[in-house]
Amino acid sequence: MNRPTRRHGRAGTALAGLLLAGASATTASAQSPTDPTIPTPTLPAQAVHTVPANADGCGSDPVGWLKDSGFEIGVPRSTQNGISFQGAVHVWDLDGSQQGDSVAPPEPLATIAVASPASVTYQSGHTYGWYAQTYDGSAYSEPTESCYFKVDSTPPTSPVITNPDFPPVGAPGEPGKADGQPTTFTLAAGHDNLPTGCTDASAPDCASSGLDHYQYALDTQSGWTNLPVAADGQATLTLAPHWGVHTLYVQSVDAAGTPSQVPSAYTFFVPWQLPGATTASLTGPATAPRAVPLHLVGQLGGGYHNPGQVLHVTRTDLLHPHGVALPDVVLGTDGTFTVTDAPQVGGADTYTVSYPGDAAYAPATASATVQVSRTAAALSVGTNASSYSYGATATVTAHLGTTFDGRTVSLYAQPHGAAKVLLRTGSVDAKGNLAVSYRLTCNTVFTATFAGDSRYAPATALRSVSTGAALSERVTGSYGTQLRGATRYLLVHHGATASVTATLTPAAPGSCVQFEFQRWTGGAWRTTSTTTCHAVNSAGVTTLGLDLRGLTGATLRIRAEYVPAAGAANAATWGGWAYLAVHP
Secondary structure (H helix, E strand, O other), rough: OOHHHOOOOOOOOOHHHHHHOOOOOOOOOOOEEEEEOOOOOOOOOOOOOOEEEEEEEEOOOOEEOOOOOEEEEEEEEEEEEEOOOEEEEEEEOOOOOOOOEEEEOOOOOOEEEEEEEOOOOOOOOOOOEEEEEEEEEOEEEEEEEEEEEEOOOOOOOOOOEEEEEEOOOOOOOOOOOOOOOOEEEEEEEOOOOOOOOOOOOOOOHHHHHEEEHHHHOOOOOOEEEEOOOOOOOOOEEEEEEOOOOEEEEEEEOOOOOEEEOOOEEEEEOOOOOOOOOEEEEEOOOEEEOOOOOOEEEEEEOOOOOOOEEEEEEEEEEEEOOOOOOOEEOOOOOOOOEEEEEEEOOOOEEEEEEOOOOOEEEEEEEEEEEEEEEOOOOOOOEEEEOEEEOOOEEEEEEEEEOOOOOOEEEEEEEEEEOOOEEEEOOOOOOOEEEEEEEEEEOOOOEEEEEEEOOOOOOOOEEEEEEEEEEEEEEEEEEEEEEEEOOEEEEEEEOOOOOEEHHHHEEEEOOOOOEHHHHHHHOEEEEEEEEEOEEEEEOOOOOEEEEOOOOOOOOOEEEEEEEEEEOOOOOOOEEOOOEEEEEEEE
16 A cells, blocks of 8 residues: 555455454455556555554554444545546445445545445444545556454443432432532443344454443533443442532443443432431330330430421331331420330330431431230140150140230150250140140150240240150070969079079160069068169170079069169169079
């Protein structure tokens, strides 16, 4: 291209890069016929004013962007032998869909204004090439080198504006700052849209210049000021607006210079000064009887407040967890007020007084909680026995007396050394009872709870029961059995090696078992001896040898007793009798 020296020798570099990106180019052949004697025009450094500057796509220069639907090139007027030539421009779409020419007649000026061809419609996302020639009416000069540009006429999205100090007009909240105080706006969510039908900017004819910056103006939509944007599409803007209503306008601008179609607008109010601080207090009795008038006294401070101003009152209680409105109260001449109520609901009743504020003073609230008395509820828990054998099933019954509007009871069991477990929660029957069955394996505490209602207080009742261990005996060394009435006797020789083994369930290591011996004599069973306590092993087993010498003809019986260690999980337990007849 006949341009300044730095431009020579680089034709086709920008085009090669575009082809690598996936575009296909039509042949950029010169308009013919050509006459080498016609001078090729020398163009200025940047004939097509793409953005950014110097990104004109000529030689190795980057390929820039156009946002408009055309351009005008100033082709320098060429003369030769006193003859002025016409200027010509050839433009084509790299995807091969369009091309066109534009010729301007000679003018008595330094340059000839040549418009882009009317036959070419520029489409967002597409890439175009162009070159210039001189034309004498019948032939063209050799063309300048080819240059390229991309088109992005698709507007970006408008940003979202937020501010922590000034809520938008019409939105809830009050200003947090006043006249002349600095505040920071956050701009976010702006991004450059892809051309219609595109989902990937790297696809052919889907080029997008990307979000470049925001521009803003206060109370006008002209005189925009640029604002840099971060990679995540966010930016911050600090202003110190004066008293009054203001509107901040912000546009997103892409790298091609295309702004968002509709500016984002944030309208807010800046007060002359912030309302004065208001203090409020409310005190009342710590406790009060139900359905009896009580009085709470409050004070509004932080400055002088006009008497007669209205304050709103609410009460939250067990029946009104979200609050119920009470009659408004009026501010007295000394800034005090009184709340009077006769609460029908017992428990923690919280009273809240709200001062709505005015032009001079900020809103304020104060609360006080009164424990309103409730009648004691009669609650008990019982079982069908006080002690149980191992594995027995207990019937546990909770009984609830008179209440107002709550009849729900919960029953829990806490086995020895274990966590409390919920057995049942439900409404008591017409007699006030709620029952549940529970299998026992150790000493257990049963608990019944009533959560209370609006007039009766919560209640808890306990019941402890003992549970014996399972204990069995087995005698070895017998040679047979004999039935005497309903009792079966083991037959043992007086000199036999015999023993009795006791097995404890659960094993309870650290506990012990003792044995009691009785003999039938004089028409009755009489205790002859009781052993010391024999420790059980880890399996809950202990064995005692039997010496039967000298007992020929005797009738005996033996039983074991579990002796629990301190803090054991089970109560003391007797095993059954084992009957022996000693033979010679």
